[in-house]
Amino acid sequence: MNRLEVDVGNTRIKWRYAEGGSYVAKGALDLSEAPEVAKKLRIQGVMPQQIIVANVAGEEVRLQLKDGCQRGWEVEPYFVKTQKNAYGIEVAYADVTKLGVDRWLAMLGCHHLYPSCAKVVVSLGSAITVDVIDMNGMHEGGYIVPGFRLMRESLRVSTAQVQVDSTSLQRVDLGKNTAEAVEHGMLKMVIAFIESVVVPLKPQNSEAIVVITGGDAAAIASSLTVDYLHEPELVLDGLALIAQ
Numbered sequence: 001m002n003r004l005e006v007d008v009g010n011t012r013i014k015w016r017y018a019e020g021g022s023y024v025a026k027g028a029l030d031l032s033e034a035p036e037v038a039k040k041l042r043i044q045g046v047m048p049q050q051i052i053v054a055n056v057a058g059e060e061v062r063l064q065l066k067d068g069c070q071r072g073w074e075v076e077p078y079f080v081k082t083q084k085n086a087y088g089i090e091v092a093y094a095d096v097t098k099l100g101v102d103r104w105l106a107m108l109g110c111h112h113l114y115p116s117c118a119k120v121v122v123s124l125g126s127a128i129t130v131d132v133i134d135m136n137g138m139h140e141g142g143y144i145v146p147g148f149r150l151m152r153e154s155l156r157v158s159t160a161q162v163q164v165d166s167t168s169l170q171r172v173d174l175g176k177n178t179a180e181a182v183e184h185g186m187l188k189m190v191i192a193f194i195e196s197v198v199v200p201l202k203p204q205n206s207e208a209i210v211v212i213t214g215g216d217a218a219a220i221a222s223s224l225t226v227d228y229l230h231e232p233e234l235v236l237d238g239l240a241l242i243a244q
């Protein structure tokens with residue numbers, strides 16, 4: 001069965017398409033293109049019989065996608081919901097409906113790839129999320145902080161003189177101009193944040209791994225001060241697990 005997996009975040013729509021069990025196409029669209037997903041993907045030869053979606057961008061986007069998939073392919077997309085205890089992960093939230101489905105799927109994808117160790121899943125997207133899972137698949141909880149684009153935007157919107165539009169996440173030394181001060185500062189903060197979660201875990205969980213994903217993961221990877229694995233498609237990997 002031809003399957004389309006769709007990860008709708010607050011910035012971009014990431015997708016991956018499988019024919020006969022093999023991935024033959026993938027890509028990303030801007031969130032504003034949600035109503036035209038089917039139209040745009042049809043041009044690329046994407047003709048799914050099954051569509052599975054992780055959406056954290058809200059109800060309006062959900063309806064746009066649903067409508068587009070029905071008109072473009074006559075297929076009703078399946079919108080995944082977070083579950084309390086499934087696929088080897090037990091979620092820490094008391095109200096499981098409040099945990100972002102992308103975070104849940106990234107944990108599932110990660111647990112499937114690296115089953116028998118504790119892990120820290122770091123997703124660097126619109127928001128930066130960190131989720132800690134023990135070696136038995138118990139989600140211990142996590143953090144949500146603004147992602148790099150949101151940090152830049154909040155400075156731009158709420159200050160008169162910090163109007164930075166560069167996206168240079170490479171260095172952490174002291175900035176010598178406004179753009180450097182912002183870019184180096186954000187990177188230093190996020191690197192220290194990740195380290196601060198991982199280092200205290202290590203004495204009890206020496207085998208614990210750090211897995212990074214999301215649109216900004218590649219940009220910051222070489223600056224990380226902890227060992228890491230980079231899995232760019234963890235949310236889609238989680239969707240694939242559920243679809244099977």
Ligand SMILES: Nc1ncnc2c1ncn2[C@@H]1O[C@H](COP(=O)(O)OP(=O)(O)O)[C@@H](O)[C@H]1O
Nearest residue numbers: 008009010011012124125126127149214215216
């Ligand atoms: N081609 C791209 N277009 C837009 N943003 C990109 C691109 N490549 C990397 N990024 C970075 O990825 C971030 C979004 O990551 P992503 O994981 O797609 O977020 P979300 O899941 O919240 O939509 C952007 O803020 C930007 O910094």
Ligand SMILES: CC(C)(COP(=O)(O)O)[C@@H](O)C(=O)NCCC(=O)O
Nearest residue numbers: 009010056098099100125126127144
């Ligand atoms: C934290 C998020 C905004 C991350 O979304 P993203 O950066 O991938 O667009 C999303 O997972 C979400 O809306 N979560 C709901 C709140 C929670 O997980 O507690």
